Amino acid sequence: GIQVEQSPPDLILQEGANSTLRCNFSDSVNNLQWFHQNPWGQLINLFYIPSGTKQNGRLSATTVATERYSLLYISSSQTTDSGVYFCAALNSGGSNYKLTFGKGTLLTVNP
Amino acid sequence: NAGVTQTPKFQVLKTGQSMTLQCAQDMNHEYMSWYRQDPGMGLRLIHYSVGAGITDQGEVPNGYNVSRSTTEDFPLRLLSAAPSQTSVYFCASIPRSGRAEAFFGQGTRLTVV
Numbered sequence: 581g582i583q584v585e586q587s588p589p590d591l592i593l594q595e596g597a598n599s600t601l602r603c604n605f606s607d608s609v610n611n612l613q614w615f616h617q618n619p620w621g622q623l624i625n626l627f628y629i630p631s632g633t634k635q636n637g638r639l640s641a642t643t644v645a646t647e648r649y650s651l652l653y654i655s656s657s658q659t660t661d662s663g664v665y666f667c668a669a670l671n672s673g674g675s676n677y678k679l680t681f682g683k684g685t686l687l688t689v690n691p
Numbered sequence: 692n693a694g695v696t697q698t699p700k701f702q703v704l705k706t707g708q709s710m711t712l713q714c715a716q717d718m719n720h721e722y723m724s725w726y727r728q729d730p731g732m733g734l735r736l737i738h739y740s741v742g743a744g745i746t747d748q749g750e751v752p753n754g755y756n757v758s759r760s761t762t763e764d765f766p767l768r769l770l771s772a773a774p775s776q777t778s779v780y781f782c783a784s785i786p787r788s789g790r791a792e793a794f795f796g797q798g799t800r801l802t803v804v
Binding site: 611613615621622623625628630666668670677678680681683684 | 722724726731732733734735736739741749779781783785787788790791792793794795797798800
């Protein structure tokens with residue numbers, strides 16, 4: 581099945597800094613999502629982005645499907661951005677509906 | 692529109708007990724799945740279903756049973772709980788095309804003592 585790798589595994593920022601999180605995937609995809617898991621354990625959908633670029637406030641994401649990677653940008657970080665960010669991909673083709681997750685990036689934003 | 696609803700949110704079981712984690716979605720999604728989340732492991736797929744009456748195993752299926760009698764519901768059963776099943780469980784649903792956003796429930800935190 582598809583492999584999903586995220587980097588870096590941990591990231592510590594000062595409030596106001598910018599950051600880029602990366603997600604590499606091993607095969608073509610028709611579903612690529614970014615999630616934020618907050619300190620209460622909830623998985624929050626950030627972006628559905630199998631290709632192209634999207635922006636939502638201080639967050640944006642870009643997926644280059646031909647090169648099999650996706651980037652999540654966080655600008656002017658805030659302490660509420662802390663938590664784990666997951667990338668998940670669903671492989672194209674057939675009846676394979678397995679959404680595979682990376683191991684996540686643990687982001688800590690200090691005041 | 693409630694999305695994906697999981698119950699219970701928290702549960703403590705004794706080793707050997709059985710229980711069912713409930714998952715229901717109201718978006719008419721064909722594809723539903725169960726994941727478990729353990730520290731440092733991300734989310735791993737337990738079982739999934741591509742429609743009523745059809746289920747299949749994921750990455751870590753041992754110790755769990757599922758069935759899908761309706762499009763809306765996808766319960767996960769632990770027949771004889773073990774401490775290794777202590778984890779956070781998430782249910783998800785996706786439209787059949789796969790080319791759309793997956794939605795997740797709020798999770799069930801299970802402790803087996």
